[in-house]
Amino acid sequence: MSDRMRLSAVTLDSSDAIRLAEFYADITGGTMTRIGDEWACVQSPAGRLNFQTVPGYTPPTWPDCEHGGVGSAVVS
Numbered sequence: 053m054s055d056r057m058r059l060s061a062v063t064l065d066s067s068d069a070i071r072l073a074e075f076y077a078d079i080t081g082g083t084m085t086r087i088g089d090e091w092a093c094v095q096s097p098a099g100r101l102n103f104q105t106v107p108g109y110t111p112p113t114w115p116d117c118e119h120g121g122v123g124s125a126v127v128s
Contacts, residue, residue, distance in 0.1 A: 061100040069103035076101055
């Protein structure tokens with residue numbers, strides 16, 4: 053047995069796990085497996101993505117590059 057840890061999957065939260073899994077299966081060519089109404093996974097040769105439905109999920113917002121921060125300091 054190896055002493056190294058290996059990442060085997062990543063789990064993403066979503067407002068609709070099944071729909072998001074279908075999307076990722078389509079763009080990666082992976083196989084989607086539905087695990088109930090709130091869980092799904094996509095398996096491909098590159099690895100596995102898991103998706104879980106989170107009631108009331110709000111997607112994260114990304115910083116706006118036009119409002120300061122490192123990007124504007126580098127450009128200036």
